[in-house]
Amino acid sequence: MDKIAGQYEVKRAALLPLLRFVQQKHGWITPEIEQNMAEYLEMPLVQVHEVVCFYHLLNQHKKGHCHLSVCQTTACSLRGADEMIQYISDKLKIRPGETTADGRFSLSVVECLGACDQAPVMQCNEEYVGLLDKKKIDKIVDR
Ligand code: FES
Structure with missing residues (x-):
């Protein structure tokens, strides 16, 4: 420090x-x-x-090993962010703001991540994932 x-x-x-x-x-x-x-x-x-x-990047609560933050602001919303959030919720059986029981995943819904041209966008810890689709979500969760 x-x-x-x-x-x-x-x-x-x-x-x-x-x-x-x-x-x-x-x-x-x-x-x-x-x-x-x-x-x-x-x-x-x-x-x-x-x-x-x-700053949403600073966690006030313990998060899972993999913290998935999905942007829900206008560009992402128009390009299917809600469907992606629902898909992750169903897949991991958690709602936004929750962490899986095994502590592996947390899901958050956040404001614009500043990569609107790649909408819908999700952040997995420090990594950005643009043009998000179900296939990319599956790949990240499997990894
Ligand atoms: S609106 Fe989603 S990254 Fe800007």
Whole structure:
């Protein structure tokens, strides 16, 4: 953390990279992590919490090993996102916001992922999958 924070002239500017770093190690941002981060960066806890709440890439709850986030904003919605979400729900037997009992998969519905030309788009952890169809979903789940 010191190495990351040291790259910034103002320590608090390292908040997002530090939250991502911690999430990669721990899987999600717990209230205790928020508290420790606020103390480490010498900033109010509420400001750390606001950032964690704002970015959907930061998890406030434990997620499955594979976190599937399907965009449901206009372009994706018009190109079949709802059908893809339903397909994943049926296949994994979870609804958006849930995690499979074995902890392998979580499903989220999110706002625009910034790849509208590839609609419908899904993110699987850090990987983007565009022009999403049932075949691609099957392949990702099998992998
Ligand atoms: S609307 Fe889905 S990626 Fe932009």
